[in-house]
Amino acid sequence: MAFIVTTGASGRLGGRVAARLADAGVEQRLVSRQAAHLAPLPAGAHVVSADYGDFESVRRALEGASTVLFVSASESADRLDRHRTFVAAARDAGVAHLVYISFFGAAPQATFTLARDHWATEQHIRDSGLPFTFLRDNLYADFLPGMAGDDGVIRGPAGDGRVAAVAQDDIADAAVAVLLDPGAHEGATYDLTGPQALTLHEVAATLSEVTGREVTYHDETLEEAYESRRRYDAPGWQVEAWVSTYLAMAAGELDGVSDAIEALTGHPATTLGELLSRE
Structure with missing residues (x-):
């Protein structure tokens, strides 16, 4: 019997999707590198452990699936290679439809360095011949x-x-x-955004107003940005990703509001103020 595979099920996004599919009565297989963290499991679900970079473990995890939610791997220097392995395994497993969580503005010359990896992953999926849908998320408002x-x-x-x-x-x-109606979205790419495009000054003002904590924004120079992150002792590719997130905002590459959330879900996208008020 066909079923849905939800990857990244121990994460914030994959876990949310798994819970919603369970509420809808969908049979699903949950895939995670941290399978032990998934207890208790949602109704109608069972879990398998697989690493995106391990072709055989991914192929076994996906075998027999009608539709797969492909949540991008955790950030790492070899993430694109792991994505390629996952896609190859999905094709070999006979997956009928791949729904990939990509990034807003994914492009080969994107300012945000990781958006380039998302674009390359999209291209690899296209070249694989797998039916697909791409969900290009803007930055998470939750973060x-x-x-x-x-x-x-x-x-x-x-x-x-x-x-x-x-x-x-x-x-x-x-x-x-x-995931519940993949055929209706085959070949589609959706930009998923909030209902407002805010400057970081406006973000800070909203955080202050809703939480009661005074928050401000300091527009760093490029030199200040790298210096202020030096204390984290992170690898160069990661620091570059952090800094380029802000540079992408400055370049206007994270601007632009889409109606895709409302079109797909039937409800309006959540404002930052609404999100903060729920917490």
């Missing part, structure tokens, strides 16, 4: 509060650029709509 340091300052070289950040609950709702 915006964490951009402020302990001193309440958001730091980054974003200038007055805007970001149409989207709530993870909205993404999960959209993903489920596609």
Whole structure:
């Protein structure tokens, strides 16, 4: 019997999707590198452990699936290679439809370095011949509060650029709509955004108003951005990704509001203020 595979099920997005599919009575297989963290399991689900970079474990995990939600792998220097392995395994397993969680503005010359990897993954999926749908998420609105340091300052070289950040609950709702009727969305690419494109000054003002914590935004120079992140002792590719997120805002590459959330889910996209008020 055909079933849906949800990857990244121990993560924030995959877990949300798995819970919604369970509520809809869907039989699903949950795939995670951290299978032990998935207890208790949603109704109608069972779990398998697989690593995206391990062709055989992924092929076994996906075998027999009608539709697969492909949540991108955790950030790493070899993430694109792991994605390629996953796609090859999905094709070998006979997956009927692949729904890939991509990124807003994915392009080979995107300012945000990881958006280039998402574009390359999309191209690899296209070349594989697998039926697909791409969900290109903007930045997660849920993560915006964490951009402020302990001193309440958001730091980054974003200038007055805007970001149409989207709530993870909205993404999960959209993903489920596609997973439940994949044929209606075959070959489609959806930009998933919030209902507003905000500057980081506006983000800081909203955080202050709703949470009661004073938050401000400091527009760093490029030199300041790299220096302020030096203390994390992170690898170069990761620091580049962090800084280029803000540069992408400055370049206008995270601006632009889509109606895809409402079109797919039937409800309007969540504003940042609404999201914060729920927490």
